[in-house]
Amino acid sequence: MLAGCSSSSTTTGCPTGQVDCDDGRCRDLSTDNAKCGTSCATAVVCPVGHACSGGVCL
Secondary structure, three states: OOOOOOOOOEOOOOOOOOEEOOOOOEEOOOOOOOOEOOOOOOOEOOOOOOOEEOOEEO
C-alpha cells in the first residue's frame, strides 16, 4: 500500500508505484490527472489544462 492511502486501498494486482482506489483501476497518484494526490481519500481531478506532478495539479 502506498504511504498515505486509506486502509481500503490496495496495491494487489497493480504494478509497483500504483494503487487501486476501490475503482478497479491501477493508478499512480503522483501523475494521474484523474486521481491526483497523496492518498486515495484526498485525490482530486486536475482542471483542464493542468497536469498532475508529484501528486499536485500544476
